[in-house]
Every structure is written in C-alpha cells, then in structure tokens.
Amino acid sequence: MFxxxxxxxxxxxxxxxxxxxxxxxxxxTVVLLGAAVFLVRHGFEHxxxxxxxxxxxxxxxxxxxxxxxxxxxxxxxxxxxLLFLLATPVAxxxxxxxxxxxxxxxxxxxxxxxxxxxxxxxxxxxxx
Amino acid sequence: MNNLxxxxxxxxxxxxxxxxxxxxxxxxGVVLVPLLTILFKVDIRYAVGASLVSVIAxxxxxxxxxxxxxxxxxxxxxxxxxxxxxxxxxxxxLAGIITTKAIxxxxxxxLFYSAFSSLKQQRxxxxxxxxxxxxxxxxxxxxxxxxxxxxxxxxxxxxAGFSLMFGAGxxxxxxxxxxxxxKVLAMDQAMGIPFKVSTTTSNFMIxxxxxxxxxxxxxxxxxxxxxAMPVMLGVLAGSLTGARILTKTKTQQLRLVFSxxxxxxxxxMIYQALAGKI
Numbered sequence: 001m002f003x004x005x006x007x008x009x010x011x012x013x014x015x016x017x018x019x020x021x022x023x024x025x026x027x028x029t030v031v032l033l034g035a036a037v038f039l040v041r042h043g044f045e046h047x048x049x050x051x052x053x054x055x056x057x058x059x060x061x062x063x064x065x066x067x068x069x070x071x072x073x074x075x076x077x078x079x080x081x082l083l084f085l086l087a088t089p090v091a092x093x094x095x096x097x098x099x100x101x102x103x104x105x106x107x108x109x110x111x112x113x114x115x116x117x118x119x120x121x122x123x124x125x126x127x128x
Numbered sequence: 129m130n131n132l133x134x135x136x137x138x139x140x141x142x143x144x145x146x147x148x149x150x151x152x153x154x155x156x157g158v159v160l161v162p163l164l165t166i167l168f169k170v171d172i173r174y175a176v177g178a179s180l181v182s183v184i185a186x187x188x189x190x191x192x193x194x195x196x197x198x199x200x201x202x203x204x205x206x207x208x209x210x211x212x213x214x215x216x217x218x219x220x221x222l223a224g225i226i227t228t229k230a231i232x233x234x235x236x237x238x239l240f241y242s243a244f245s246s247l248k249q250q251r252x253x254x255x256x257x258x259x260x261x262x263x264x265x266x267x268x269x270x271x272x273x274x275x276x277x278x279x280x281x282x283x284x285x286x287x288a289g290f291s292l293m294f295g296a297g298x299x300x301x302x303x304x305x306x307x308x309x310x311k312v313l314a315m316d317q318a319m320g321i322p323f324k325v326s327t328t329t330s331n332f333m334i335x336x337x338x339x340x341x342x343x344x345x346x347x348x349x350x351x352x353x354x355x356a357m358p359v360m361l362g363v364l365a366g367s368l369t370g371a372r373i374l375t376k377t378k379t380q381q382l383r384l385v386f387s388x389x390x391x392x393x394x395x396x397m398i399y400q401a402l403a404g405k406i
Contacts, residue, residue: 028361049168049355085181085360086343089335092335093336108203123343
C-alpha cells in the first residue's frame, strides 16, 4: 500500500495537519449543534458561573455524556463535541507513532508511545 | 443575565481575544481567563477549564496552516511533549489542591512575565558551541527554509530545555494557557533553536499539552458546556480570522498595546486575588 520511501517527516506533518483540521471541524460542528439545542431550550434561563458547583456526573465521564447525548440534551451534545476535540491531539500522537514505525525510526516510536501513554493515563486515570 | 446574552457576550469577548492573540502572536489564552474572571465574574476553575479547551482548538486549527511552511520539527516537538504532558498532569493535580487565590496570584505573575517577554526583540540566538550530543543521538538537528535557501540548525542543552518544558506544561495545566512565553524561553534561549522553528513547533505541542490536563479538568467537573461552548467557538473563529489577515498588517504597535493590556490584567488579577474576590 505505502512504500517506506513515501514516509518523510514533511509528508507526515502534512497528514497530521489535515488530521488536526478534520478533528477540530468535527468537534466545532457537534458543539454548534449542542449549542443550538441548549439555547433553544434554556436560552432565557439565568446564567450563573460565579458560584462554583462542579458539573453533574453525567457531564463528567464518557458514559454519562453518551447517555445525555442519546437523550438529546444540549449540554451533553456540547460535551460530546469537546470529547472529540480532546481526542484530536491523542489521534495525532498515535498517528505519529505509526508514521515513525513506517520510517523505521524505532527511537521515535518509543518517544511517541510514551507521550501517548501519558495522554491515555490522564484520560483513563481520571475516569472519563 | 440569561444564557443567550451570556453566550453572545462571552462569544464576542473570546473572538476578540483569539483575534488579537493570533495577530500579535501572543496567544488568546493568556487574556481569556482574566477576561472571564474579572469581567464576567466566572469562577476561576470554570474559566481555566474553558480556556484549556479553546487552547486545544486553536493549536490544532492553526497547525494545518503552519506545516505547509516547513518550519516545524516533529522530533523536537514529540520529545519535548514527554516533558510538557507530564508537567500538565502535575499542573492539573496542583489546581485541585491549591486555593483559587493562589491560582489568581500565579496567573498575575505569568501575565506580567508574558507582557515583559513580548517586548523583547525576537532574535535568533546563535551559539557556536558544539551541539548537544544527546540532540545528535535524538536526531533533532534540522533544516529550515530561509531567504538564502535551506539553512541548517543545531540543538543545544537538551536537559535544560526539557526541564523548562516540564515547567511550561505545569503552568498550562494549572492556568489553562498555552504558556508560549515559557516555551520560547526553553526552545530559543536554552536550546538555541531558530525562532521560526520554535514558534511553529511549540504551536504543535500546545494542543497535546492541553489535552493531557483537559481530561483531568473534565472528569473533575471543571468544564462547563454552557461556558466552554462560546469560549471555544469564539476563540477558534477569532484566531483563524487573525491568522488570515496576519500577513497583510503591521503588528508592531498592536503588539505593544496588547502587551500593555496583558500587564494591566496581570495587576488586576493579583489585586482581586489579594482582595479575596477570586
């Protein structure tokens, strides 16, 4: 499918650039959709962000956000868009690890994998 | 204020922050949190959570444009991301245990530093020292396009740069900013990387760094969708617009004014934190 010679740093960066742009576009679209639902339903309610209460559990983790989205809740859909946004840099690092493997650059496969593990630890370890 | 008005006002404020941040190269994140806490009276934990999300969006959105120019160095970026992501985790951990007053004061100090460092001339630091053997083993040296054709550069003092990057990551996780000023310190001053290469490479790194702490913020309930939505969309739209007209305008004076605004916000943050309002 791909020849090894095709995988240069320059080409990898172009693919990564497009990957990032696609991720951000998807995230922004989902957030906009959620915003529309949220504002149509709750637009005239009082906004209060002065007192810190923390978000309810259904807006903190993947299962809760999936549940809220399936029930058509605007705030849940916005959080889903933000999850897509969070996933974008993770996908970028995973792709870099793959691309370094195609370049037979094992040192940087290890480096990218370490970064990927730290990111996954922060996402999983915090219980999303 | 109802949700519609709040969304519209925060959206306009975030657009302006992203726009000026892109035009001046100082980033929008650094004025976003002060704007939200001082003007909109948002709790600083919510403000930092929303700012982190917008930092991921702008970094990823701008990266596509940067790679075409061929300045960024993916190896330097990836290696230093080990330091910034670990730092970001540490910063997010700190944010959960120190008081909002302390966060406000640290934020103020970082604002002052950002304003001060942006006034200095951005000049490449040429050292004729031998390159760091560690950098050679990590294959970090590279070539970038210049007016006189491709130009080689070497990387120095990797351990010093790595440690500073841990600090940059910690500040990012604690304050929800890209910490561009500290990254420039690490890459330009310590490692002797040419300015163009360091700016574009650090832009790449900012999104990954912010993602490491944003997960922690989200799971702690510090990311509110009603606030993060206008902030993320506003900053993203603003910074993309700013980047588009960047090439057509002279930004020196704007940079000076924006640095002044950042310094004033820094003073205000420290004052409000000491007065117990944050």
